[in-house]
Amino acid sequence: MSKGITSRAEDYSQWYNELVVKADLAEHSAVRGCMVIKPYGYAIWEKMQAVLDQMFKDTGHSNAYFPLFIPKSFFSKEASHVEGFATECAVVTHYRLKNDGNGQIVVDEDAKLEEELIVRPTSETIIWNTYKGWIESYRDLPILVNQWANVVRWEMRTRLFLRTAEFLWQEGHTAHATAEEAVAEANQMLEVYADFAENWMAVPVVRGRKSENERFAGALDTLCIEALMQDGKALQAGTSHFLGQNFAKAFDVKFTSKEGKLDHVWATSWGVSTRLIGALIMAHSDDQGLVLPPKLAPIHVVIVPIYKTAEELEKIGELANQLIAALKPHQITVKFDARDTHRPGFKFAEWELKGVPLRIAVGARDMQNGTVEISRRDNQTKETVPQAGLSDRVIGLLDDIQASIYQKAYDFRAEHTTQVNDYEEFKRVLDEKTGFVSAHWDGTVETEKRIKEETKATIRCIPLDAKEEVGNCILTGKPSSRRVLFARAY
RNA sequence: CGGGGUGUAGCGUAGCCCGGUAUCGCGCCACAUUUGGGAUGUGGAGGUCGUAGGUUCGAAUCCUGCCACCCCGACCA
Numbered sequence: 001m002s003k004g005i006t007s008r009a010e011d012y013s014q015w016y017n018e019l020v021v022k023a024d025l026a027e028h029s030a031v032r033g034c035m036v037i038k039p040y041g042y043a044i045w046e047k048m049q050a051v052l053d054q055m056f057k058d059t060g061h062s063n064a065y066f067p068l069f070i071p072k073s074f075f076s077k078e079a080s081h082v083e084g085f086a087t088e089c090a091v092v093t094h095y096r097l098k099n100d101g102n103g104q105i106v107v108d109e110d111a112k113l114e115e116e117l118i119v120r121p122t123s124e125t126i127i128w129n130t131y132k133g134w135i136e137s138y139r140d141l142p143i144l145v146n147q148w149a150n151v152v153r154w155e156m157r158t159r160l161f162l163r164t165a166e167f168l169w170q171e172g173h174t175a176h177a178t179a180e181e182a183v184a185e186a187n188q189m190l191e192v193y194a195d196f197a198e199n200w201m202a203v204p205v206v207r208g209r210k211s212e213n214e215r216f217a218g219a220l221d222t223l224c225i226e227a228l229m230q231d232g233k234a235l236q237a238g239t240s241h242f243l244g245q246n247f248a249k250a251f252d253v254k255f256t257s258k259e260g261k262l263d264h265v266w267a268t269s270w271g272v273s274t275r276l277i278g279a280l281i282m283a284h285s286d287d288q289g290l291v292l293p294p295k296l297a298p299i300h301v302v303i304v305p306i307y308k309t310a311e312e313l314e315k316i317g318e319l320a321n322q323l324i325a326a327l328k329p330h331q332i333t334v335k336f337d338a339r340d341t342h343r344p345g346f347k348f349a350e351w352e353l354k355g356v357p358l359r360i361a362v363g364a365r366d367m368q369n370g371t372v373e374i375s376r377r378d379n380q381t382k383e384t385v386p387q388a389g390l391s392d393r394v395i396g397l398l399d400d401i402q403a404s405i406y407q408k409a410y411d412f413r414a415e416h417t418t419q420v421n422d423y424e425e426f427k428r429v430l431d432e433k434t435g436f437v438s439a440h441w442d443g444t445v446e447t448e449k450r451i452k453e454e455t456k457a458t459i460r461c462i463p464l465d466a467k468e469e470v471g472n473c474i475l476t477g478k479p480s481s482r483r484v485l486f487a488r489a490y
Numbered sequence: 491c492g493g494g495g496u497g498u499a500g501c502g503u504a505g506c507c508c509g510g511u512a513u514c515g516c517g518c519c520a521c522a523u524u525u526g527g528g529a530u531g532u533g534g535a536g537g538u539c540g541u542a543g544g545u546u547c548g549a550a551u552c553c554u555g556c557c558a559c560c561c562c563g564a565c566c567a
Contacts, residue, residue: 087565122567156491156565163566216567224567236567273567306526345527363526373526490567 035164037274040354043298044277045168049148051200051296052170052272055192061144061172066126068149069117074125078250084217085121088154092117119152124218124243124269127173128251135175135265138257142185143175161278162235162490169273175265177257179244182266183221186242189270190223193238201276202293202406203227203283204413205237206436206485208461213445219269220244226460226485228413229282232434234460234487237279240270283409284378290355291378293405294398301327301334301394302351306344306363313338316362319372319387323360326391332398352377357401358394378405419483423474426486430457436487440480442473451475457486 037045053063069092075082096111120126127145134140152166172189176182190207197205205225215222219241227237248254248264255265284291294300303323305316320336327334335356337347344361351359361373372390375382378401385393416435420426429437441447441459451474452458466482473480 084566151567153566157563158566167567169567239567271567275567304526308525343525343527343529345525345529347528348526349528361526365526 034166047296056146061146064145066123070120070126072116078218081218090119090152090154121153128247132251132253135255138177141177146172167273169271171271174268179266182268183242186240186268190240194225200295204410206463208463211459213448216241218246234489235279238272243267284405289353292355294357294402299335299356300332301358302356303336303360304344304347312364426474436485438483439474440471441484442476442478447475457488460485460487
């Protein structure tokens with residue numbers, strides 16, 4: 001079970017099936033590819049939610065909630081949007097079941113809906129249909145709304161964490177009076193995501209722009225953050241779209257400007273999902289299990305007592321309670337694992353599997369010496385330290401772990417980002433070294449598609465900080481003015 | 491939807507070719523000894539062998555249909 005944890009998404013899936021998330025429990029194709037998020041895994045998601053939610057509020061946004069079901073006709077209003085999502089929608093056609101007389105429950109054909117309902121794959125259409133009623137004047141703008149919700153995309157192939165049929169996410173949908181303001185909003189939210197990924201998840205990301213081919217269905221411009229996993233494959237971790245006036249036109253959302261002119265409003269949408277849990281696992285974990293960044297870990301410190309008698313346990317418990325009390329004001333969660341049903345060695349392994357950043361082991365020997373043994377999850381180092389000043393030490397170590405797992409991921413990405421100038425080298429790097437490949441591209445969809453067919457690599461993004469540089473497309477040799485980032489991706 | 495494969499205890503499996511009522515490991519329960527890195531011993535519980543039919547004295551095993559799942563591809567946060 002411990003082999004190859006860092007190599008492929010499937011391996012993580014097997015591992016965490018036991019621990020964080022369980023998928024495919026029912027042997028029914030209908031729920032194929034859905035996931036059950038177990039309490040510990042959900043606690044990670046809740047932490048993520050809390051942080052992101054605050055970031056959204058700090059940038060002026062409010063939460064709202066829109067219906068799960070979307071009338072089919074809404075979808076056909078924005079042409080490219082339909083095209084993008086039509087092939088992966090769950091459709092509600094009836095509203096009642098009946099007994100067929102043979103003890104079987106069947107769909108009541110008399111209860112057919114006049115218009116089918118689509119289970120939302122994303123909420124642009126129903127939200128813009130609603131915004132139409134909210135917006136008349138520039139005084140009503142901007143609208144800065146976020147929704148926490150589940151969405152369903154009937155993917156042909158699912159992959160635990162990364163592409164489940166149903167997933168949890170947040171989707172921000174904003175309406176603005178000017179294009180400039182909407183563009184600024186899309187940029188701002190991309191920066192929020194990048195900030196979250198790097199400073200909370202400890203996952204370095206490339207901020208970039210999607211090529212036309214990879215752009216969101218209905219967007220004029222799609223910004224994204226791209227992360228690199230330990231197996232050398234890229235993962236799109238978040239997107240922020242400038243939608244232009246596409247949805248406003250499709251849903252006829254107009255406003256009167258200060259100057260008295262009638263115009264369609266400008267829109268953005270942006271989202272991140274439970275895929276971030278997958279990103280977290282695949283970016284940091286090792287063969288011993290999960291490695292969580294302290295800032296998102298549901299439990300920061302676990303105390304494992306090693307004892308023979310009830311008196312010993314009681315004394316260790318007192319020490320544990322002191323530490324819990326001392327760290328509580330710092331929002332540091334300490335778990336005292338006093339279970340008598342498992343031995344210390346088992347507990348060590350179990351908490352490592354769960355990625356708890358710090359473990360403190362205390363036994364009779366320590367109680368005599370006034371020490372504890374403190375062990376870091378990220379680099380597995382152990383040291384025996386005095387009990388005095390322990391809480392300060394814990395705070396310092398947690399900061400250090402947060403910084404060092406980021407640095408480790410950053411160094412990995414740096415090592416696995418390669419500049420190439422010819423196609424043979426491009427293919428060789430993808431196969432042997434893996435990771436991001438920075439190369440020139442002639443800017444055409446045809447070239448991008450051919451490269452994808454031949455190498456399975458896609459343009460992850462055109463980095464926002466890409467320098468102007470004269471070069472030639474690796475495939476066609478045509479002139480190119482900047483490098484783009486290719487990779488095989490999840 | 492194409493191409494391959496698999497269904498046996500909570501999980502992972504042996505048995506199938508060559509028919510005789512199911513093997514082993516993990517896990518679970520009890521007791522004892524243990525407890526500074528996933529304990530050990532003894533005993534125990536747990537199975538419509540995916541499903542429906544056929545062949546047979548007898549089917550996990552052979553035959554047929556159906557169902558489900560997995561892997562590879564097209565699609566994708």
